[in-house]
Amino acid sequence: LSEFLQCAGTILGTEGQSEFLAHQGTDCWTYHYSEKLMNWQSARKFCQENYTDLVAIQNKREIEYLEKTVPFNRHYYWIGIRKIRNTWTWVGTNKPLAAEAENWGTGEPNNKKSREDCVEIYIKRTRDSGRWNDDACHKRKAALCYTASCQPGSCSGHGECVETINNHTCSCDAGHYGPQCQFVVQCAALETPELGSMVCTHPFGTFSFGSQCAFNCSEGTHLAGMEEAHCGPFGNWSSLEPTCHVIQCEPPTAPDLGSMDCTHPLANFSFTSTCTFSCSEGTELSGEKRTVCGSSGLWSSPPPICQQSDRSFSMIKEGDYNPLFIPVAVIVTAFSGLAFIIWLARRLRKGMVKTTTRGSILVLHSHLIQKKGSLPEPACL
Numbered sequence: 001l002s003e004f005l006q007c008a009g010t011i012l013g014t015e016g017q018s019e020f021l022a023h024q025g026t027d028c029w030t031y032h033y034s035e036k037l038m039n040w041q042s043a044r045k046f047c048q049e050n051y052t053d054l055v056a057i058q059n060k061r062e063i064e065y066l067e068k069t070v071p072f073n074r075h076y077y078w079i080g081i082r083k084i085r086n087t088w089t090w091v092g093t094n095k096p097l098a099a100e101a102e103n104w105g106t107g108e109p110n111n112k113k114s115r116e117d118c119v120e121i122y123i124k125r126t127r128d129s130g131r132w133n134d135d136a137c138h139k140r141k142a143a144l145c146y147t148a149s150c151q152p153g154s155c156s157g158h159g160e161c162v163e164t165i166n167n168h169t170c171s172c173d174a175g176h177y178g179p180q181c182q183f184v185v186q187c188a189a190l191e192t193p194e195l196g197s198m199v200c201t202h203p204f205g206t207f208s209f210g211s212q213c214a215f216n217c218s219e220g221t222h223l224a225g226m227e228e229a230h231c232g233p234f235g236n237w238s239s240l241e242p243t244c245h246v247i248q249c250e251p252p253t254a255p256d257l258g259s260m261d262c263t264h265p266l267a268n269f270s271f272t273s274t275c276t277f278s279c280s281e282g283t284e285l286s287g288e289k290r291t292v293c294g295s296s297g298l299w300s301s302p303p304p305i306c307q308q309s310d311r312s313f314s315m316i317k318e319g320d321y322n323p324l325f326i327p328v329a330v331i332v333t334a335f336s337g338l339a340f341i342i343w344l345a346r347r348l349r350k351g352m353v354k355t356t357t358r359g360s361i362l363v364l365h366s367h368l369i370q371k372k373g374s375l376p377e378p379a380c381l
């Protein structure tokens, strides 16, 4: 507001070049006119180079103001309306002249000498003063210019400056507010999650509209929530900070005949938890004495077992023997027994055969005798 008051209170004197006088308009919209005469095209160029453009008259109040402040010039003043493709058009906005905005003098536009394609305004004329007339563009008249209220810095670079005749208004971009869009919408500050980290970018202000934060959880923890959050135009985050949960390991079981002692730096049976095993008297530890819960939720080694120091007993007790042992022993015993029986049987049979052979010898003998002589027929015993 103070800026507007200051602006309205400024009285502009003669502009740098002495032949051009400048007048302070209502509020910050200012009017300027040349004393030098020029055709419409040059007048427009002059206004664009030194101010904003040829005047674009928007209301009666503006006409009254010009009529009051601009001096009489018998050639009158060019304004920013021109016939383009047979339509009277505001050159600044390239918009056709609306019927209700028309302010023609009596009997105008008359296009008297044809090609009267440009518009002048009568200032301090006896008849039709403050009204418009169409005239040939090559004619030399004074230029009537304005300087727009909107400047490159208007609306703080975060809004669109809209010209109004006595003022300008800012149509602020998303997430910005205030008469000059000088304020940015704030979001609540976010906090770095425990066991994690947060990296934010703040294009407009800390934890403000457009701020973005990315979250990471340290090793051995997993992130619950969203990895990224952004501050929206209504001052709320797309999501809250996530939390980092320590990775859990399944609690190990102490061995039979032994005990277990665990330490938990972070949380019960979680990443970095360490368990140490020991076996009771008379037993031996088989396996790793110590196991650590890793970042993937698995122990570095399985829990060990405690074995009786008497090996043969413990072999059976712990079920650590070959299951084939008994059947094989049975089969071997059976086979050796069988082999012994066969051997014994053979031995017995051998004795019998010997007897028979002896008898056979006798038979052969008698046969030989039979061939040679007259002895009686031999008989087998």
Ligand SMILES: *[C@@H]1O[C@H](CO)[C@@H](O)[C@H](O)[C@H]1NC(C)=O
Binding pocket: 230, 231, 232, 233, 234, 236, 237, 238, 239
């Ligand atoms: C803010 O909240 C509104 C509704 O309450 C929601 O539509 C919008 O998406 C939220 N903004 C962000 C950045 O998530």
